[in-house]
Amino acid sequence: MTDTARRRRRPSAAPLAGLLGPAVVAGVAYLDPGNVASNMSAGAEYGYLLVWVVVAGNGMAWLIQYLSAKLGIATGESLPQVLGRRIRRRGARILYWMQAELVAMATDVAEVLGGAIALNLLFDVPLLLGGVITGAVSMGLLVVQQRRGPRPFERLVAGMVLVIAIGFCAGIVVGPPDAGQTLGGLVPRFADAGSVLLAASILGATVMPHAIYAHSALTRDRFGRVEQHERPAILRATRIDVTIALAVAGTVNVVILLVAAATLQGVEGTDTLEGAHAAIGSALGPVVATLFAVGLLASGLASTSVGAYAGAEIMQGLLRVRVPLLVRRLVTLAPALAILALGVDPTLALVLSQVVLSFGIPFALVPLVRLTSRGELMGDAVSRWWTTALAIVFAGLLIALNATLLVLLATGA
Template sequence: MALLTKSRSKVEYEAPVHLRLLYAGKRLWTGNNRLGLGAREILKALGPGFLVSVGYMDPGNWGTNLAAGAGFGYQLLWVILVSNIIAIFLQIASSKLGIATGKDLAQLAQEYFPRPVVMAFGVTAVLAIMATDLAEILGGALGFQILFGIPLVVGSIMTAVIVMALLGLSRWGFRKVEYVVIGFVSIIGLAYVYETALLHPSWGSAAFHVVVPQLSSGSIMVAVGILGATVMPHNVFLHSYLSHQRLSGPEAPLTERRQVLRLAKIDTIAALNVAFFVNAAMLVVAGAVFYHHVNANNLDLSTAYISLIPVLGTFAAIAFGIGLLASGLSSSMTGTLAGQVVLQGFFHRSIPVWVWRTITLIPALVVAALGIPTVQVLVISQVALSLQLPFTIVAVIVLSCRRDLMGKFTDTRTITIIHILLALLITALNVWLIYSYLPL
């Protein structure tokens, strides 16, 4: 715990007006009411988990699942299951941190860590979010290109403008934005339900590979790619922020915090299990259509939809494009929110949303104008995330162990050991992933 040399600041944090408007979350506790765990309360609680879950269905995941299915059939389905379990543990840890303290990870790091650590942590977090947003904007642009033949440059601008318009719905309550994101998640899921219904894949074989780990020659690197990019830093920051917005206020009683945490766990588990089934469906479709039929090395998001047409028909290719567009738009929305949380928490800078959106749009326009292959961009973005992720995970673990900060929510020794093992696994896999892309 040597990093924790800075005492807790007594200055109360207050988000800037534009950020408070951007997330005027649905309070689950309004004073004297008792918060239960019935269907009505659970439905009210759904939202933050689904906002986070779109990061597990972003264009980067599409590319990785496509490579896994096309190259190795159903063999790596178990990797998606393991990835989902890891994600649930870490996202719940992030959510608990926010609920226990009433502050997000960026604020807590700024208060408790030494200034040099804070600067390194903050700068790398901003760069990682920008890299993530680059891939997500290009994913949306690629969806527009597939569906309407729109050039990537124009599609990137359209994606950014639509994202800003959708985030503008928060003026009438952020619940509207949550509904939009849940709608996008539904679209992605329905696109793959439609494609799997057309395929009639071997469900027995798929179920076998979900529970029986197997690796073959050449599949290790793809498996590492899936696992190493499981948890993205911006999701951890965002979840720690969204979760405490469900409290009635900074002085919320312990009983309320415990109930909100229970509901947050249900929300997180439900949302990430939806993400698991969507990712598994992506891999199953890729395995059934492309395995042994298409050279996996020549397949990417910009060509896969063309290969679907002879096998599943034009409507399946359209469903692929619609799902990819929904993925790019929804994940770009959450990336924008995360950027605001990180900038305010670390640097106390109130940058308007449209300015941040413009800044993160520029790299996508440059990439699209230069004609850089989208797969290369996705690889670079994953490497950037890999470099930052250990900072984020270690910060969550260290802060969650502080009894003076977490109180009754302090992690038990067992949970701490599990989190440390997961952090070591993810860090090792990310180091391996980075090493694999270094020129030798």
């Protein structure tokens, strides 16, 4: 769709509700099965200890996603497109693309495995077949986005987010957490090297590199190149859009950890999603367990379609080539299906995929912060000095945590 067509479809004085939606799609990345595995593992193993990590990560995510959305609005291009123009040497672009592609594959591993596990829990579908089904459904969602435009795609994803929220939050109604321990979990601290590993996994699932790449593309697809007089209203709506999306995602993520802390801590077998599902059924009843599995399925289906969208944008923007949707989808599906075929523990693969994502954060975040601070690129939408300073602090904290994790893994601590 051309920029002219996009502007023609967007009224110059569109009501606020008509401007919302891109953040909901990007925000589903914060509700993927990797979040479930990481937060469930954190709650089951360390109780309320890492609540602060989920809350802090969500706060960082708000600013990061807003910056990404603002880049797309100000430039009419996605982050990969801008980087593809600015990284002039082809070799450097290819190296950058390779790390971004690895992140996209790690994303797909988490999401396809989550969908496969959910189908197995609900319908006893073999994991490999479940992975194929998850990939096929996500392909259908992407076809809707390509042929019908962003709005129908946004509505479908928003519906899935509602299912996800109901499925994962039902447990807290039946088995509420301890209020005092929940507040205590807001105090930043670690217990041991394992808690640092899980914190990095949580952040990898919360501050998602592919969501950073995708959000700028989603606002570009929705608004095209925005005229200067339209920017204030669209940026105002975008802040509201990001706030709603991240409030929902953050609440659900905290609830997942709290349910695990309140009902699964010390329970045998909760180090896998299948075991957690069984333990939830024993502690909270079969209805809650079924809702949990349904939420996990919706999470896998919605998030893998967004991940595939981001992967296609990464390839097109950085390599400047168009790859057919089916080919692109098969490339990112291959690692996840290989893991299922080889019988690798799916929950372990989920958690480790989030650690891989955490290492991809600096490669997406540092360029984003730098680009949105440049007036010649952003115009009147350039970030203020304090916004840039805060984003630099967030980036520094994330990079420092990843470096600490690397040392712990290298020393076997």
